[in-house]
Every structure is written in C-alpha cells, then in structure tokens.
Amino acid sequence: MQSNTREAVPPNSGVIRSKPASKRRISKEWLYRGISVGSLLAALLLWWSASTLEWVNPLFLPKPQTVWSAFVDVLQDGYKGQTLLNHIGTSMRRLFLALAAAFITAVPLGILCGRYRVLRAVVDPFIEFYRPLPPLAYYTLLILWFGITDVSKVLLLFLGAFAPLFITAVFSVQRLSADRINGARSLGARGWKLYVFVIFPSVLPELLTGLRTAVGVSYSTLVAAEMVAAVSGIGWLVLDASKFLRSDIMYLGIIIMALIAIAIDLIIRSLIRRVSPWTEQ
Numbered sequence: 001m002q003s004n005t006r007e008a009v010p011p012n013s014g015v016i017r018s019k020p021a022s023k024r025r026i027s028k029e030w031l032y033r034g035i036s037v038g039s040l041l042a043a044l045l046l047w048w049s050a051s052t053l054e055w056v057n058p059l060f061l062p063k064p065q066t067v068w069s070a071f072v073d074v075l076q077d078g079y080k081g082q083t084l085l086n087h088i089g090t091s092m093r094r095l096f097l098a099l100a101a102a103f104i105t106a107v108p109l110g111i112l113c114g115r116y117r118v119l120r121a122v123v124d125p126f127i128e129f130y131r132p133l134p135p136l137a138y139y140t141l142l143i144l145w146f147g148i149t150d151v152s153k154v155l156l157l158f159l160g161a162f163a164p165l166f167i168t169a170v171f172s173v174q175r176l177s178a179d180r181i182n183g184a185r186s187l188g189a190r191g192w193k194l195y196v197f198v199i200f201p202s203v204l205p206e207l208l209t210g211l212r213t214a215v216g217v218s219y220s221t222l223v224a225a226e227m228v229a230a231v232s233g234i235g236w237l238v239l240d241a242s243k244f245l246r247s248d249i250m251y252l253g254i255i256i257m258a259l260i261a262i263a264i265d266l267i268i269r270s271l272i273r274r275v276s277p278w279t280e281q
Helices: 021-052 064-077 084-115 117-130 135-146 150-174 178-186 192-228 234-243 247-275
Strands: none
Touching: 021 064, 064 247, 084 117, 084 150, 084 192, 084 234, 084 247, 117 150, 135 150, 135 192, 150 192, 178 192, 192 234, 192 247, 234 247
16 A cells, blocks of 8 residues: 655755755845955956056046045045035935925825826826926026025925826825725725725835835936035035046045935835835745
C-alpha cells in the first residue's frame, strides 16, 4: 500500500533547497544598491580624472577637492554675510510654508470636487488655465503685486504645488470604490466623519504620491524664484556665485540642492511605506 506522507529530506542529503522569496528579494535589493553605489563612484572617478588631467577647463569643471574646500570655507565663514545653514534654512522655510498651505487647501478642495461634479466644473477651468504656464511667466505679476519679499516667493511655490495635489485628490476620490462609501454610510458615517475617517484615509497613499510630484515642481520653482529676486537662499547663492565665476561654489550649491531634494523624497517615500506598505511589493 502506497503511503501518502512525504518523507523528510535529511539535511545532508545533497538536495538543493530554494531560498525563501523574502531572502531573494533582500539579496536583489542589496545588489541594486551596490550597482547604484558603483555608478556614483564611477561618476566621481570620471569627474576627478577630467578635472585633474584638465580635460576640461577648471573654470567650467573644478576639482572635487576644490569644491570640498569651498564647502569648508562657506561652512565656516558663510557667504555674503550669512551662514550656509541660514541660506538652506531660508529656502526650506519658503518651501515648507508653501507645501503646507497647498496641502491644506488643495486636498480638501480636490476631494470635494471629486465628489461633486458641479463644484469641479467651477474650479477646474482656473486650474487648467494656470497649470501649464511656466511659473516664471506669472512670477513677475506676483512681484508687482506683493514685492520682492518672501510673500511673492511662497505664493509662487504654493501655486506650483497646488495643481498637482488638487488633480491627485480629484482622481483618487473618483477611483474610490462606491461600496466602501456605501458600507461606511450603512454603519452610520455621515457628514464630516465620512470624509475624515473613510475618504481621506482611503486616498492618503495616492495623495502622498501626488505630494512627491508637488515637491519636485515646487523645488525647481524655488530655485528659479530665488534666482530672480532674492538676497538669500541656496538658489540665490548659486546665481550670485555665477556672477563672479566661482564655479566651485556653484557646484557646491547644486550638490547641496540635490542632496536636500533626495532627503525630502526619501522622507515622503518612508511615509508612503508606512501608510501603504503594499506599494513596495
């Protein structure tokens, strides 16, 4: 009589066991990270070789050690009467004020427009009118109305972040399952509770993804705004250094801006993983 039970495989029988899926995924993740680190090291090596061997004029491509010396000098002595941290803090204050104001206003309005077609018909033409416009096209109007203070800069960043967040909120609500809303209503969810405890948590992962887009648009707009009418900020630092052909400080400012953008994006991605961990699968 044939037995249906499977015999246990001895540990030293020579049978190859496959690795669990989680371990394979982790090993591939480390492989990809190693490739990314290798590509960065290759780029740095190419930069060092091109600048040291003077393949390119040092005015256009300073040496990495020259950029590092500029970083040490600016960190110790500041730039044009302000410390490096002050320049970075000024830019970040403008950016986060605009992003906070855009999130607080665009998300509720977008959720309501996604639920009510009449309200969307009222608001949507204005969004579609200014959204394709380059930010610097109407920045001159903001300077004319509000001066060269931080008010005009924050408003410019606010407008840059508002449209992506609004559109994301509208379409994420439209894709929300009607069964979920009807189920919440059958359990007693009414009025603001339906929006706060059901709709907003349901669309939050997509809103955070839209926030990543809004940060990218606002961050590029921030640099452009500081290059037009400002006396502080990391974007202004790069522009002012270009006037005096300080390519080392220009490269330093560009690298700092890139590192800040990467850090902000990593923070938002960590929030997305906390809110919806299935998106990383």
